[in-house]
Amino acid sequence: MSDKPLGNPAAVGLGAFGATTLLLQLHNVGWVSTGPVFWLAMFFGGLAQFIAGFQEFKTGNNFGFAAFTTYGAFWLALGGIFLNSSFKFYTISTHDVGWFLVVFTIMTGIYLIGAMRQSSALSVVFLTLFLGFIFLDIAHFVDSDSANKFFTRVAAVDLIICAASAWYLMAHVALGSAGIKIPVGKPWTQAK
Numbered sequence: 001m002s003d004k005p006l007g008n009p010a011a012v013g014l015g016a017f018g019a020t021t022l023l024l025q026l027h028n029v030g031w032v033s034t035g036p037v038f039w040l041a042m043f044f045g046g047l048a049q050f051i052a053g054f055q056e057f058k059t060g061n062n063f064g065f066a067a068f069t070t071y072g073a074f075w076l077a078l079g080g081i082f083l084n085s086s087f088k089f090y091t092i093s094t095h096d097v098g099w100f101l102v103v104f105t106i107m108t109g110i111y112l113i114g115a116m117r118q119s120s121a122l123s124v125v126f127l128t129l130f131l132g133f134i135f136l137d138i139a140h141f142v143d144s145d146s147a148n149k150f151f152t153r154v155a156a157v158d159l160i161i162c163a164a165s166a167w168y169l170m171a172h173v174a175l176g177s178a179g180i181k182i183p184v185g186k187p188w189t190q191a192k
Helices: 010-028 034-059 062-087 094-115 120-141 145-176
Strands: none
Touching: 010 034, 010 062, 010 145, 034 062, 062 094, 094 120, 120 145
């Protein structure tokens, strides 16, 4: 084995997560069409984050492995839902998408517990992601257009903060090897 240190795949994973999350929220507020979101979801949020997850596996980081592959798969699946809306492979209702989001809401809640034992910055990423998913869940289950738009916009604001938090953490990882120290804060909870 080589004694040469490995690069930290979290820099790419967090960058991909933050970029794709941000662009989707710009779509949700009406500033960006579906096309760029689809392609970013497939290649950066999906593929690059999925690869980052498997690189985390090589380092022995189970949390990074699980989170990056989960959200990489999320972006690939969401890209598939976008593609389906154009080609109509299957009928997918708004409520169906809501249940899809609920699955990831539950998983995000589990990851939030692990994040709270690592750093404040990671906890903020997962807390805002968890809340964003909840707002999007509600938006997909309400039958009123005005309520749907309201909860989608609330989710968009929250998830823009999530994306910025992910990029902050990415900067901590990516710039740390250059001697630039970006604080991430203490864990919110401690193991007993």
